[in-house]
Amino acid sequence: xxxxxKFGGKSNSIGGGKxxxxxxxAAVGYMEAPSGGGPTGSSIMRANHAKYALESYMNCKIxxxxxxxxxYMDNGFSSxxxxxxxxxxxxxxxxxMKAMDTIELLGILPTSDFGKxxxxxxxxxxxxxxxxxxxxxxxxxxxxLAGNHPKSRFYGEFLELAKEVWLLHLLAFSLDPPPSRFExxxxxxxxxxxxxxxxxxxxxxxxxxxxxxxQVGPGFKLGKGRVMKARVYLVQDMSNHY
Numbered sequence: 001x002x003x004x005x006k007f008g009g010k011s012n013s014i015g016g017g018k019x020x021x022x023x024x025x026a027a028v029g030y031m032e033a034p035s036g037g038g039p040t041g042s043s044i045m046r047a048n049h050a051k052y053a054l055e056s057y058m059n060c061k062i063x064x065x066x067x068x069x070x071x072y073m074d075n076g077f078s079s080x081x082x083x084x085x086x087x088x089x090x091x092x093x094x095x096x097m098k099a100m101d102t103i104e105l106l107g108i109l110p111t112s113d114f115g116k117x118x119x120x121x122x123x124x125x126x127x128x129x130x131x132x133x134x135x136x137x138x139x140x141x142x143x144x145l146a147g148n149h150p151k152s153r154f155y156g157e158f159l160e161l162a163k164e165v166w167l168l169h170l171l172a173f174s175l176d177p178p179p180s181r182f183e184x185x186x187x188x189x190x191x192x193x194x195x196x197x198x199x200x201x202x203x204x205x206x207x208x209x210x211x212x213x214x215q216v217g218p219g220f221k222l223g224k225g226r227v228m229k230a231r232v233y234l235v236q237d238m239s240n241h242y
Contacts (some may be wrong), residue, residue, distance in 0.1 A: 052198050056216045062112045063164050063218055066181055069173050071166075073113040073120075083176060091166075091174035098167055102159045106149050118162045119144050122155070150233045179220040184230040188212045189237070194219055196229045211237040 065071040069086070073105050097105065097114070106115050131138050140150045149155065172178045184195050190210030198216050212232045219230030 049199060049233070052216050053214070056214050056233070058125055059217045060148060060215075061123050062162070063181070064124075066165075066172075066218075070113055071117050071169060073116045084156065086211075087174050087176055090170045094167055094170040094174060097163070097170070102163045103149075103151075103156065106159070110149060111147065114163075114166055115149070117166060118159055119147070119193055121162055122158055126158075175223070179222050179225070179228070182219045182230065184215045184219065184232045186212055186214055190232070190234055194227060194229055195232045197229050197234050199233065209236050210234045212222050 084208050106112075106118070109115060123141065126141070128138055129143060131141055134154070140152060140155055144155075145151045149159070182194070188211065190197070190212065195212070197210075211234065213235035215230055216233055217231035220228040222228065
């Protein structure tokens with residue numbers, strides 16, 4: 001089972017079954033509100049949509065710092081001084097890292113910026129109470145706090161998720177200018193040119209009825225006016241009915 005599935009529930013497919021939904025709800029209960037208004041008001045969701053609140057929480061945490069060239073793993077701003085070289089270095093790192101096994105990479109460079117990123121994000125995403133409920137202890141957290149990378153399947157799956165985001169970050173900073181991230185604020189009107197719904201529109205809703213309940217994943221503005229849409233969970237704007 002992948003990190004998302006294990007973190008969100010104990011069945012094989014996220015989002016199915018009463019028992020799993022209660023597991024997801026328990027995980028969501030430990031979450032902090034993401035910036036810009038997050039899914040803390042879980043009553044706005046249908047029962048089988050709690051997985052989107054979980055995904056929102058995880059994305060909020062793991063993408064925090066994306067706009068900085070090192071994810072704030074250090075205070076460097078080398079791209080300001082040597083932009084062309086910095087772009088080339090990022091693309092070289094992207095190609096090398098993409099071809100390498102994540103565990104092997106961390107075995108060679110456990111305290112690299114990527115290693116620090118993995119440790120920092122794991123501690124941020126996985127609340128101690130969640131780890132305790134999943135495994136009966138906090139051994140993995142203790143290992144991460146000590147600067148190690150646990151060999152468990154759960155942590156290994158998390159590393160693959162972290163690697164995907166780190167590779168995306170390297171690819172972004174290999175471009176000039178790099179893509180800019182944007183957020184879909186809670187309560188904002190649905191704008192299809194910048195947003196896509198993670199769930200189907202409910203029958204009877206019209207475009208004017210749609211507003212953002214919470215953001216599930218960030219959007220990115222690319223060069224030449226291109227956009228990677230933000231993923232949002234929509235709710236009905238009842239103000240249009242009065």
